[in-house]
Amino acid sequence: MKQAKVKVGNVGRPAGRGSEKVRADLIRAARDHFLKRDFKAVSLREIASSAGVNGAMVNYYFGGKQGLYMAMVDELFESLEIKMGELSDSPEFTVADFSRSYSLLLAENPWWPNFVTREILFGEGETKEEILQRFGKLIAPRLLQAINQEIADGNYRQDLNPELTILSLMGMTIFPFMAKPIIERIFGMSIDKNAVNKLSAHNIDLFMNGVVARHQDPARTGEGEYAS
């Protein structure tokens, strides 16, 4: 006599129309974990559990842990490349624009510098190479062009080394977000939206004028409305 069929666990193809839900859930869960902890330190079972599916799904959809990681990286960069494009593709993109818009971008995506830092500093092989490539194309060329333009226009000093100047500007802009935990701890200063605006304005002002007191105050650059 035929046994009555009873479902054993949640095994088997689920009911409902096919969707990309599991795939998307896995990428989201992967992002949640990978942006906080190291690749090796995150287990497949953790990710799968966060996504509410079985670990074998990672293999099914992405071919393995590495595949899932790369798929996540792809998504991250695509969304950022779109935003950076919107922010900086206008022809009259200035250096000050960079500081302002990039600060906002960082405030909205606080995981971004951590992620790039870890990947480039501690990553290995293919992943590191790809991220270096994409990150390199994302910002540096736009900035270099903008600075050369300012020098050519006579707005910036002629004796500036453009590459070193970019480095300084990027450092001023990005470092506070990388060092967020330090800053919050040591200065008791939280990096919220308000602080980001202040910091960005401060950076532009410092970058333009420096810290030295000038008693006749010549040729200020009209960023005064942002001054802290």
Added chain:
Amino acid sequence: MKQAKVKVGNVGRPAGRGSEKVRADLIRAARDHFLKRDFKAVSLREIASSAGVNGAMVNYYFGGKQGLYMAMVDELFESLEIKMGELSDSPEFTVADFSRSYSLLLAENPWWPNFVTREILFGEGETKEEILQRFGKLIAPRLLQAINQEIADGNYRQDLNPELTILSLMGMTIFPFMAKPIIERIFGMSIDKNAVNKLSAHNIDLFMNGVVARHQDPARTGEGEYAS
């Protein structure tokens, strides 16, 4: 009849006077590995093999992997605290001194920003807390005092926010070392001793005077001998 005793492998206490060699070798090997790769990504066997001893020695001397790691951290900070003390404990320590001396310190200890970055950004628990504490006491207080002094002396603009100014200076100074691989790749610029001097001079100049062209060139600060 008694068997003739033959040595089996290298088992047993080694000949020679007792020394701290194994302990020191383990810490050195641990540093070589841990500064390049994540805690989880480094195995005890790797470290022990580098040190030329059996993995069980880590347990014997340090009580485990974590113990070895903390012993290594302790050594690192002690050596750095001594150096930073030498560099900045003089009473006439200026902000420009900081940039120069810290750049040199970074050039001589290239692992330092990577290590602090990783620990503070991605570390957890005790280790992170201790490193935050020690790092916080190491630099920020000295710099804050120096900047307040410059403002009080009228050398720096009165409208500067000291905390934000420190952040900018630290960013300019430290970021290039953190982002070394990016920079070398994107700008084709290697960060050797010569480049460090140039960069440090550039940073001081930019920090002091800013980038804006000033046609009457007032009150330059005498850092000209370093200009690139």
Added chain:
DNA sequence: AATTTAATTAAACGATTAATTAATTAATCT
């Protein structure tokens, strides 16, 4: 309606890990 394909879980596999234990040898103490 029967068959094939797609999507899912559970279970097991083989590799690797940190840690523990047992065996072994030299140094030191009595």
Added chain:
DNA sequence: AGATTAATTAATTAATCGTTTAATTAAATT
């Protein structure tokens, strides 16, 4: 000289990892 202690390796253990396979269920196709 004999006993004890210190230092070391080899072998074992228990946990965890990424991956693979088999079983199961629903959807799609014939």
